[in-house]
Amino acid sequence: MGIYLPIAEMSVNVAVLLAMGAAVGFLSGMFGVGGGFLITPLLIFYNIPPAIAVATGANQVVASSISGALSHFKKGTIDFKLGTMLLLGGIVGSTVGVWVFALLRSIGQLDLFISLLYVALLGTVGGMMLVESIRAIQRARGGTPHSLRRPGQHNWIHRLPLKMRFRASKLFVSVIPVIALGAIIGFLASIMGVGGGFIMVPALIYLLKVPTNVVVGTSLFQIVFTAAYTTIVHATTNQTVDIVLAFLLMIGGVAGAQYGAKAGQRLRGEQLRALLALLVLAVALRLAYDLFVRPASLYSLTSISGI
Amino acid sequence: MVRRAVRFLVLALIISLAGAARAQAPEVTNPESIQIGLSTDRVIITSDFAGADLTIFGALDNSDPLVTRQGRYDVIVVLEGPARPIVVRKKTRVLGMWINTHSETFVNVPVSYSVATTRAMQDITNPGNFRQMALGAENINITPMNRDGDPATLVEFTAALRERKKATGLYSERIGGVQFLSQSLFRATLHLAPNVPVGTHRARAFLFKNGVFIKENSAQLAILKAGFEQRVFRTAQTHSFLYGLFAVGLAFVTGWVGRFIFRKD
Numbered sequence: 001m002g003i004y005l006p007i008a009e010m011s012v013n014v015a016v017l018l019a020m021g022a023a024v025g026f027l028s029g030m031f032g033v034g035g036g037f038l039i040t041p042l043l044i045f046y047n048i049p050p051a052i053a054v055a056t057g058a059n060q061v062v063a064s065s066i067s068g069a070l071s072h073f074k075k076g077t078i079d080f081k082l083g084t085m086l087l088l089g090g091i092v093g094s095t096v097g098v099w100v101f102a103l104l105r106s107i108g109q110l111d112l113f114i115s116l117l118y119v120a121l122l123g124t125v126g127g128m129m130l131v132e133s134i135r136a137i138q139r140a141r142g143g144t145p146h147s148l149r150r151p152g153q154h155n156w157i158h159r160l161p162l163k164m165r166f167r168a169s170k171l172f173v174s175v176i177p178v179i180a181l182g183a184i185i186g187f188l189a190s191i192m193g194v195g196g197g198f199i200m201v202p203a204l205i206y207l208l209k210v211p212t213n214v215v216v217g218t219s220l221f222q223i224v225f226t227a228a229y230t231t232i233v234h235a236t237t238n239q240t241v242d243i244v245l246a247f248l249l250m251i252g253g254v255a256g257a258q259y260g261a262k263a264g265q266r267l268r269g270e271q272l273r274a275l276l277a278l279l280v281l282a283v284a285l286r287l288a289y290d291l292f293v294r295p296a297s298l299y300s301l302t303s304i305s306g307i
Numbered sequence: 308m309v310r311r312a313v314r315f316l317v318l319a320l321i322i323s324l325a326g327a328a329r330a331q332a333p334e335v336t337n338p339e340s341i342q343i344g345l346s347t348d349r350v351i352i353t354s355d356f357a358g359a360d361l362t363i364f365g366a367l368d369n370s371d372p373l374v375t376r377q378g379r380y381d382v383i384v385v386l387e388g389p390a391r392p393i394v395v396r397k398k399t400r401v402l403g404m405w406i407n408t409h410s411e412t413f414v415n416v417p418v419s420y421s422v423a424t425t426r427a428m429q430d431i432t433n434p435g436n437f438r439q440m441a442l443g444a445e446n447i448n449i450t451p452m453n454r455d456g457d458p459a460t461l462v463e464f465t466a467a468l469r470e471r472k473k474a475t476g477l478y479s480e481r482i483g484g485v486q487f488l489s490q491s492l493f494r495a496t497l498h499l500a501p502n503v504p505v506g507t508h509r510a511r512a513f514l515f516k517n518g519v520f521i522k523e524n525s526a527q528l529a530i531l532k533a534g535f536e537q538r539v540f541r542t543a544q545t546h547s548f549l550y551g552l553f554a555v556g557l558a559f560v561t562g563w564v565g566r567f568i569f570r571k572d
Contacts, residue, residue, distance in 0.1 A: 004532075006535075006543075007539070007543055010501065010502050066563060067562045067563065231551055232554075233551070235550050244539065246554060250562070254562055255568075258565070295405055297467075297470070298405075301394070
């Protein structure tokens with residue numbers, strides 16, 4: 001069954017989009033990620049213009065993160081003060097990102113920039129995760145326990161000024177890295193249409209030494225609001241949010257996520273991380289392939305007034 | 308007063324004389340003409356739109372039965388979309404990657420251009436005539452914004468523009484798309500691509516006799532999005548902030564409701 005997307009101005013298959021949303025939702029539920037980094041490339045592979053894929057992806061991230069954020073809110077595992085500081089940075093980063101987005105689009109380099117960012121980030125994060133999880137699997141076989149958090153160990157971040165106390169995280173740390181991290185995530189959210197959890201979570205754990213029990217909740221809290229803000233700014237500046245497309249992805253996504261979460265409970269943490277790493281690397285490779293292999297046509301057309 | 312009456316009389320005389328001359332020698336004035344009619348003046352794009360065929364009926368007036376019998380009348384029907392500025396970009400290899408490096412802007416490119424003909428274009432008349440009439444996807448006037456650009460580059464980008472438009476189905480040609488139903492009645496079937504742009508399109512019909520252009524006629528066709536699609540599109544353009552707010556609200560509600568419906572614990 002076909003459906004016409006009013007903003008993308010094209011006909012697409014409803015079943016394909018629902019399945020795409022459900023598959024990504026399943027994976028995001030299983031791995032506890034937002035799924036934006038899968039949705040946006042998949043939409044691009046499905047010939048949705050990248051500008052629309054990114055803005056609509058940000059909208060879908062809101063729906064896929066709200067459910068997780070709510071359950072963390074109920075459990076009380078969100079550090080609101082830390083989350084709000086991250087969000088402040090996120091709003092700045094996202095505003096800059098949407099501006100850069102519009103600029104790149106006008107000079108015809110947006111698609112390239114999106115692909116490059118995806119390849120670089122997913123390649124790096126996926127590679128690091130794969131190495132880390134393989135080590136963890138080997139350690140688990142060897143039987144040595146390992147803790148992610150190493151308290152007492154200080155790095156350069158703890159020497160920065162403007163320190164602030166975050167009670168829920170039992171942290172006393174400078175706000176500069178917190179706001180900078182939020183800004184980077186906001187920037188990526190607006191240009192890549194991702195939530196940024198795959199960068200946020202490791203950064204909070206390894207750089208800021210936030211206790212693992214509040215990491216995911218705080219990250220989700222920030223992602224929901226940064227993605228919501230990004231959606232609104234994209235809608236206002238570029239008019240590239242396709243609500244019909246977003247809604248189809250959301251329906252598939254929220255349904256898939258609940259089943260994915262169930263499936264995820266049966267797998268071990270490090271195995272899950274290794275699988276996620278492979279998935280992330282696969283998406284990066286697929287995008288890199290498009291960059292390096294001669295395209296079917298060297299020419300492309302862009303209408304100036306519309307999309 | 309009198310003078311004016313005289314002048315009127317003279318004028319009336321001249322007109323009646325001309326009328327008499329025409330009545331005496333009808334074959335000299337070559338009065339064939341072509342009419343087309345659209346069954347509708349608007350096509351609505353609904354949510355299940357996946358391309359469509361548009362049928363245009365037309366008639367020849369005062370056609371010569373002898374020429375008709377020999378099949379020497381040819382009709383070309385064109386449906387031309389609104390003209391918009393377009394940027395054509397070319398990728399070249401930089402550091403192993405294919406990157407947009409060159410671009411050329413054209414100011415008045417018809418967004419779509421679909422042609423239906425009675426026979427292959429080259430069998431109707433010679434290419435020079437088509438070029439002179441700017442008829443056919445190969446011959447439409449495409450004006451570059453930078454007129455002083457390198458001619459070879461402009462030729463290359465213009466060709467690429469046409470090739471891309473054909474590849475996406477927006478420029479199409481259907482040989483045999485125009486069929487004569489009777490001596491004077493014909494039917495043209497044109498293709499509307501799934502990505503046909505909205506706006507005012509112009510249907511034009513051209514009549515050829517023995518390879519000579521005789522007459523042209525045209526009609527307007529509005530292609531619109533259906534109520535819902537149109538409203539979404541309009542809202543996104545005019546009330547973009549509220550639209551964004553609504554999109555976020557929808558995401559909140561979907562995520563929240565989905566949690567209750569699909570919760571497995």
